[in-house]
Amino acid sequence: MKEEIIFAGFGGQGIMFMGKAIAYAAMNEGKYVTWIPSYGAEVRGGTAYSMVVISDKAIASPLIKDPTICVAMNSPSLRKYEAKIKTNGLLVVNKSIIDIKPERKDLEILNIPVTELASEAGDHRIGNMVALGALLSKRKVVNPESLINGLKDIVSSTYHNLLPINEKAIRKGFEYGSR
Amino acid sequence: MKKVLMCGNEAIAEAAIIAGCRFYAGYPITPQNEIPAYMSKRMPEAAGGIFIQSESELAAINMVFGSSLTGTRAMTSSSSPGISLKQEGISYLAACELPAVIVNIMRGGPGLGNIGPSQSDYFQAVKGGGHGDYHQIVIAPASVQEIADLTMLSFDLADKYRMPVMILGDGILGQMMEPVEFKAVTKPQIKKDWILDGCKGRKPRIIKSLILNEAALEKFNLKLQKRYKEIKNKEQRCEVLYGDDSEIMLVAYGTSSRICRSVVENMRKKGRSIGMIRPITLWPFPEDAFKKLGKNVKSFLVVEMSCGQMIEDVKLAIDCTRPVYFYGRTGGEIPSEDGIIKAIENY
Numbered sequence: 001m002k003e004e005i006i007f008a009g010f011g012g013q014g015i016m017f018m019g020k021a022i023a024y025a026a027m028n029e030g031k032y033v034t035w036i037p038s039y040g041a042e043v044r045g046g047t048a049y050s051m052v053v054i055s056d057k058a059i060a061s062p063l064i065k066d067p068t069i070c071v072a073m074n075s076p077s078l079r080k081y082e083a084k085i086k087t088n089g090l091l092v093v094n095k096s097i098i099d100i101k102p103e104r105k106d107l108e109i110l111n112i113p114v115t116e117l118a119s120e121a122g123d124h125r126i127g128n129m130v131a132l133g134a135l136l137s138k139r140k141v142v143n144p145e146s147l148i149n150g151l152k153d154i155v156s157s158t159y160h161n162l163l164p165i166n167e168k169a170i171r172k173g174f175e176y177g178s179r
Numbered sequence: 180m181k182k183v184l185m186c187g188n189e190a191i192a193e194a195a196i197i198a199g200c201r202f203y204a205g206y207p208i209t210p211q212n213e214i215p216a217y218m219s220k221r222m223p224e225a226a227g228g229i230f231i232q233s234e235s236e237l238a239a240i241n242m243v244f245g246s247s248l249t250g251t252r253a254m255t256s257s258s259s260p261g262i263s264l265k266q267e268g269i270s271y272l273a274a275c276e277l278p279a280v281i282v283n284i285m286r287g288g289p290g291l292g293n294i295g296p297s298q299s300d301y302f303q304a305v306k307g308g309g310h311g312d313y314h315q316i317v318i319a320p321a322s323v324q325e326i327a328d329l330t331m332l333s334f335d336l337a338d339k340y341r342m343p344v345m346i347l348g349d350g351i352l353g354q355m356m357e358p359v360e361f362k363a364v365t366k367p368q369i370k371k372d373w374i375l376d377g378c379k380g381r382k383p384r385i386i387k388s389l390i391l392n393e394a395a396l397e398k399f400n401l402k403l404q405k406r407y408k409e410i411k412n413k414e415q416r417c418e419v420l421y422g423d424d425s426e427i428m429l430v431a432y433g434t435s436s437r438i439c440r441s442v443v444e445n446m447r448k449k450g451r452s453i454g455m456i457r458p459i460t461l462w463p464f465p466e467d468a469f470k471k472l473g474k475n476v477k478s479f480l481v482v483e484m485s486c487g488q489m490i491e492d493v494k495l496a497i498d499c500t501r502p503v504y505f506y507g508r509t510g511g512e513i514p515s516e517d518g519i520i521k522a523i524e525n526y
Binding site for chain 1 (some may be wrong): 182209210224294295325350351354355356358406434437438441443444512515516517
């Protein structure tokens, strides 16, 4: 098992955190994992990505050329990464703000209204957790429970009051993707 | 100890504290800012730990100098342009036989360059960026786990040989998160009988680098050279992949070696006769491993995130007995697996 995942979107959408959350869950399941952020001058509003490799064998290169999974949280990300995804790969599209359609026919594409589902979960800002849940409904990279259980360790205790709605958002995304 | 998910920069800082580092001074620069940020929080928690955000890189290295001569394990960190500023201080550390750990998380150069990952400070690190006939031990980790282990080793080596040790990483290694386990240090710190800790009841000690008498300075230099020779004999470290049955050997360190490892694994699956030498110490360069290679190795391809610097040491290590080719990207760009494979096919 080896998945190479790129999360991409605007700075501020929680792109780094998505990668960190799934990487942390994978580590707790005993898997090998690497996480690389875009650490350039991209600030809120700019394009940001994080690259996560999860494998049951030691990981050679942590740099991803052709991802097996891409989560596109905005239109520029979809344009940038759609062509690079491996055949039969998974593309998760944030339908709430992406108005262009993916062109590839050889991918599994999941369109998901992350903002609407996040609002239903209790906070429109946690679309990243909805998208993660959706991803896990299509690819069993980690057990969703590992993801949920890990959040308390990587979220500052200042925000622990928000853990229940994060869990709700992950489950909503998972349910939507499982339909 | 449980595994934690941590970026390379933070792992350096945590490992340093576990290794007994109790003085850190540094001035911020990307892509190594997580080191001072982590130190500012953790160092005051460690017994006797001091963190200083200095007014400049120059101040930081000289504070490390001052701290080291009291016997304290001391560290500073920066990225390429800031490391250039520290060179004078490193030469003085070498001259005064003072242990210190200096971290360089390299970025694109020359000049201010950019914040992309790079390996273009190799020459500066291994050939001595400061003045004089000196060396520093240069350590090149390739994973966050190795960063933790080798940071601890760096403090031991610095104390053992009484000299500066540089940890040479790049922006990717500093920023990348991987699971890491901090193994408890068991080695006791060496008793330092040369430190300046107050001379009440004993003869004063003197630590200085000014030796005006030519014969005396030559004698001192020869003493240093003897130590460097001992280090060359004892401290070469590297990893060799498929050395016994490869025609082509890649040579790479740090992030470049991670990409090359993928290339080796993938090409081996296709039946290609390829391996890799990954230097872990860049000074001393692991010459012995090159000399031990059999006749099966026909050529080398050195892969660096620079325009070709380590390639010179590879040629020296094999006395130019076989062809040594080069593939590199520079300016913050990263070599791709495809680019490396193309380079292999074209030579």
